[in-house]
Amino acid sequence: MNYDAFFAEQLDQLRAEGNYRVFAELERDATDAPHATMHGADKARPVTVWCSNDYLGMGKSAFVRQAVADAALKDGAGAGGTRNISGTATQHVALEAELADLHGKEAALLFTSGYVSNWASLSTLGAHLPGCTILSDEMNHASMIEGIRHSRAGKVIWKHNDPEDLNRKLEALPKGGARLIAFESVYSMDGDIAPIAEILDVAEAHGAMTYLDEVHAVGLYGPQGGGIAEREGLAHRVSLIEGTLGKAFGVMGGYIAGSAVMCDFVRSFASGFIFTTALPPALAAGALTSIRHLRRSDLERRRQQANVAKLRARLDAMRLPHLDNPSHIVPVMVGDPFKAKFLSDTLLEQHGIYVQPINYPTVPKGTERLRITPSPLHTDEDTDRLVAALSDLWSQCALNRAVA
Numbered sequence: 001m002n003y004d005a006f007f008a009e010q011l012d013q014l015r016a017e018g019n020y021r022v023f024a025e026l027e028r029d030a031t032d033a034p035h036a037t038m039h040g041a042d043k044a045r046p047v048t049v050w051c052s053n054d055y056l057g058m059g060k061s062a063f064v065r066q067a068v069a070d071a072a073l074k075d076g077a078g079a080g081g082t083r084n085i086s087g088t089a090t091q092h093v094a095l096e097a098e099l100a101d102l103h104g105k106e107a108a109l110l111f112t113s114g115y116v117s118n119w120a121s122l123s124t125l126g127a128h129l130p131g132c133t134i135l136s137d138e139m140n141h142a143s144m145i146e147g148i149r150h151s152r153a154g155k156v157i158w159k160h161n162d163p164e165d166l167n168r169k170l171e172a173l174p175k176g177g178a179r180l181i182a183f184e185s186v187y188s189m190d191g192d193i194a195p196i197a198e199i200l201d202v203a204e205a206h207g208a209m210t211y212l213d214e215v216h217a218v219g220l221y222g223p224q225g226g227g228i229a230e231r232e233g234l235a236h237r238v239s240l241i242e243g244t245l246g247k248a249f250g251v252m253g254g255y256i257a258g259s260a261v262m263c264d265f266v267r268s269f270a271s272g273f274i275f276t277t278a279l280p281p282a283l284a285a286g287a288l289t290s291i292r293h294l295r296r297s298d299l300e301r302r303r304q305q306a307n308v309a310k311l312r313a314r315l316d317a318m319r320l321p322h323l324d325n326p327s328h329i330v331p332v333m334v335g336d337p338f339k340a341k342f343l344s345d346t347l348l349e350q351h352g353i354y355v356q357p358i359n360y361p362t363v364p365k366g367t368e369r370l371r372i373t374p375s376p377l378h379t380d381e382d383t384d385r386l387v388a389a390l391s392d393l394w395s396q397c398a399l400n401r402a403v404a
């Protein structure tokens with residue numbers, strides 16, 4: 001077999017569908033965010049970044065960068081081992097204690113990313129809980145799906161954000177065996193929010209354990225940035241909260257928080273925790289600084305929410321169609337992969353605006369979009385330029401406007 005010919009053919013097919021990914025190479029200056037320099041094949045151009053998941057700009061903040069730099073200079077660049085073999089640093093221990101406290105849980109456990117935390121935790125819980133069935137929201141993230149698959153537990157998919165369907169599916173299961181309900185709070189592509197209280201009611205009625213991914217909510221919602229469960233006073237009812245340090249906290253890493261024995265169990269059985277080098281202590285120090293700041297300060301959250309509201313109002317004024325959701329994620333709907341790519345390319349080339357198009361398989365075919373994430377760092381002028389450029393392009397491409 002000609003292996004390379006096979007790979008090339010598969011990639012050509014992606015290109016033909018308009019789904020081949022080309023990475024934008026950014027040269028950043030943290031003091032000038034959300035502005036950056038984008039390097040292309042032939043030239044470099046200044047851009048305004050509108051699609052970062054450093055939602056609150058914490059990765060660019062002077063004190064988070066300083067914490068990372070200080071710890072790196074003092075401790076070294078890497079952890080030097082797995083958690084079990086010389087890799088546990090004081091920063092990891094302090095960060096786990098902080099995360100447990102943030103979520104009002106007994107314990108927390110760090111992973112090298114949110115992806116790994118979902119994959120490792122779900123695969124471990126599903127594999128070991130006796131007769132386990134995992135009930136998974138149909139829109140769950142790939143990292144959860146992969147973890148569930150790998151667990152080889154029974155899998156039941158319930159309708160997105162639909163506690164009644166979840167209830168029906170639980171009732172239809174044969175009696176006996178563990179039940180684990182896996183869902184997210186803020187869904188990353190539509191920006192909608194789960195009815196957590198109703199889902200917990202159903203879970204409790206069936207004696208099921210609950211697994212809540214708050215990756216797109218931690219740092220952003222709740223009085224201390226503990227996520228939607230904190231905001232709604234529900235964290236104590238969720239068995240396990242999973243989060244990332246790579247989005248609103250601006251650094252990198254993932255974690256779970258829950259009971260001490262559950263965290264100890266995952267720590268002791270999850271290969272994705274055990275057999276990998278620990279997070280660099282310097283990143284743990286940066287994340288700790290970021291979390292502590294966001295527990296005390298509401299400023300970043302308020303500025304971000306104001307910028308989200310401003311963008312939505314301006315899109316409405318120009319009748320540019322966007323999903324009307326209750327979160328900080330603003331999906332501007334295009335509905336065609338080639339047009340989404342054309343819009344993104346033209347925003348970049350003509351306006352110096354960087355928004356990555358989101359195409360299948362990240363979102364269903366026909367719902368291709370520009371996913372825009374305003375941060376506290378965007379200015380009114382940035383927003384005005386973005387909306388004017390979008391409106392121009394909407395006319396150029398003869399795309400439908402929203403009904404007034």
Ligand code: PMP
Pocket residue numbers: 113114115116118141143184188213215216244245246253254
């Ligand atoms: N869960 C969800 C819902 C996500 O959207 C993502 C990543 N975008 C992850 C988990 C993985 O988090 P991380 O980027 O920290 O690996």
